[in-house]
Amino acid sequence: MRLEPSRNLDWWRRHDYCGFRVISFIVPAHDEERYVELRNGRKRLIKKLWREHKAAPFPKASRGREVAGWDLVLLDAATAGCLSTFVERGTLDTWRLAGLGLCYHDLVRVVLEVDGEEHAYFDRLERLAGLVLEAVCDGSQRD
Secondary structure, three states, rough: OOOOOHHHHEEEEEEOOOOEEEEEEEOHHHHHHHHHHHHHHHHHHHHHHHHHHHHHHOOOOOOEEEOOOEEEEEEHHHHHHHHHHHHHHOOOOHHHHHHHHHHHHHHHHHHHHHHHHHHHHHHHHHHHHHHHHHHHHHHOOOO
């Protein structure tokens, strides 16, 4: 279905999605190709970052360490489980979506409190979680 708003304005609507405030944009017809290009670019970026993350060793300093109320091994495992499901299936069920949202919230706080090797590792994980949440919210998970 092709949406063609009057006056070629960018339209948006607000709604709550799994407890998160989300703003969805209705893309004008003249920007549809650009939107598809951006969406496909995000998919490629998710796959690239996921490969990098899987190849990266877990930081030794993070083992047994708790930051922002989270055991870093558990936070990594919970987030990676959701990300892996998204990359394999192209979608997330409601439980994993909610779980990834909670992990993302905590990753934002963790990234602010760690540095060095830990920062690089958890920053990539936070970015991945954010990209997947965006993909799910705008419906770009499957073609």
